[in-house]
Amino acid sequence: MIDHATTPPEAAANRKLGTGLKQRHVTMISLGGIIGAGLFVGSSAAISTIGPATPVTYALAGLLVLLVMRMIGELAVSHPGVGSFTDFVRIGLGDLGGFVSGWLYAYFWLIVVAIEAIAGAAILQRWIPGPMWVIALALTVIMVGINCFSVKSYGEAEFWFASIKVAAIIAFIALGASYMFGWGRHDLSIGTNLMGDGGFAPFGIAAIVAGIPTVIFAICGAEIATIAAAESDEPAKSVAAMTKSVIVRVMLFYVLSMSVIVCIVPWRSIVPGESPFVAAMDVMNIPGAADILTIVVAVAVLSCMNSGIFVCSRVVFRLAEKHDAPHAMCVTTSKGVPRRAIIASGLVAYAAVGLSVVSPNGVFLFLVNASGAVMLLVYGLVAAAQLRLRLGYTKEEQDALPLKMWLFPGLTIFTIVAILAILVAMGLDAALRPQLVATLVATAALFVVYLARRTTDHRQSKSDSTTHPEEEEVR
Structure with a gap:
């Protein structure tokens, strides 16, 4: 265990995060959290494998995310002061659950930051000559710098990034x-576009459901606001407001935009890896469609990197508070910024970028695959924690909850079963199976690390308890 007696006084004094975020910041962070490059470009893969029924798949995935967000909202108002939604798992399922969910979530965003840095570098190479790894480094340094200055600087940057993305989608x-x-x-x-080429669901109803594992990772990100809210003036109120409006955002940004695309563009003409938004704007004869979309995607990349570094550093900060990460990671500046955790997150993310250069089909591919099913596992743990905690409430405590999960326990159990079904579907799909296997390997590794650490702590504690006073003086 960490010896807090040896902690420097100045380090012990600076262990509190700031509260520089306003309600408008949290609102835009929650809006921008689900709009990434996956929507503007990655959605082409979903359309090409599902067909005109793609909006239905996004709606189903959005429903699952909505249910999880509702659970997080209930947990937030019933346990005020909790800084990270992964800590709800710790409260409900114990330290092992908190350790695994926290590190899985931090790992997920580290890989996301690396992937977005690579994507951003590829975009900027159109205007900035230079190696990809140099541009990716520059982007990472800029985003780390913004986060290191103050939480308000992160919030302000994300406010404008998200505003541009939201405006682009609405337009x-x-x-x-x-x-x-x-x-x-x-x-x-x-x-004709909806029904004329193989019908509304050319690959069958099964394809609509089978596409959920692919699109759900594009939708996740709304939970970032629950972490950001901890550094706002009214955390519980901010989380409650955010969780109530999740379905509106999913419907507007994903379901409506996908509906517009499949109505305007013949689905077979959409090429995986190329933006369906550009294809739709070309059909509408909007001049400069490719350039407009490139700028929007660049903003989405910067936004994702900005939020990824923020959320990863905060989750690591909370893990350090629970002694599940190096103690230095929970030290903050006078402005309440966990600068060490931010810099460490940036360094690890950039190390992953380096691996994409030296081992793109080896180590880096495994790291990317290992993040594939992480959010499903984390969401499943949140649902299990909410179920266990809520069942432990008295009737009076349940009646007093200002924000409740709908139709409890039915919808909570449904969410858990649905997540398990999606994981099974991933295992049965040859294309998605490597992601599931790699994620399970990474999760098993975390279990081993946790158990090894607990064994070491137990032995150390036992050794300390049997040490004779005179031996302590000699030491």
């Missing part, structure tokens, strides 16, 4: 709807 939906209902001269046939 796209408005233009698409106008085009569908007669704007411009065209011979658009919505019915």
Whole structure:
């Protein structure tokens, strides 16, 4: 165990995060959290494998995320003061659950930051000559710098990043709807695009459900706001407001935008890896569509890196508070910024970028695959924790909850079963199986680390308890 008696006084004094975020910051962080490059570019893969029914898949995945967010909202208002939603798992399932969920979530965002840095570098190479790894390093350093200054600087940067993304999505939906209902001269046939080439679900109903594991990772990110809210003026209120509006954001940003695309663009013409948004704007004859989308994707990449570094550093900070990470990670500056955790997160993320250069199909591929099912596991642990905690409440305590999970315990159990079913589906899908296996290997490794650490702590504690006073003086 960590010897707190040897902790320097100045380190012990600075272990509290700041509260520089306002409600507008938390609101935009929650809005921007689910809008990444996965929406603007990655959605092409979903459309090509699901067809015109893609919006249904996004709606189902969004429903699952909504249920988890509702649970987090209930936990937040019933346990005020908890800084990270992964700590709800610790409260409900014990230290092992908190250790595994915390490190899995931090790992997920470290890989996301690395992937986004690579994507951002590839985009900027259109305008900035230079090696990918140099540009990726520059992006990482900039985002680390923003986070290191103050939590308000992170919030302000994310506010404007998210504002641009939200404005772009709303503008796209408005233009698409106008085009569908007669704007411009065209011979658009919505019915043909939806039903004329293999039908609404050309690969069958099974493909709609099978696509959920792929699209759910694009939707996750709303939970970032629950971590950011801990550094706002009214944490519980911010989380409650965010969880109530999740479904609106999912419907607006994903379901409506995907609906516009499949109505305007023949689904077979959408190429995986190329933006379906550009394809739709080309159909609508919007000049400079590719350049506009490139700028929006660049903003989405920066936003994702900014939030990824923020959330990873805060989760590591909370783990350090519980002695599940090096103690130095929970030391903060005078502004309440965990600068060491931020810098460490940036360094590890950039190390992953380096691996993408030296071992793209080896170590880096395994790291990426290992993050594939992480969010499903973390969401499943949150649901299990909420179920266990809520069942332990008295009737009076349950009645007093200002924010409750709907139809408890039915919907909580449904969420757990649905997550397990998706994991099984991943195991049965040859394309997704490597992600599930790699994630389970990483999770098993965390179990081993936790058990080894507990064994070492137990032996150390036992050794200390049997030490004779005279031996202590000699030492």
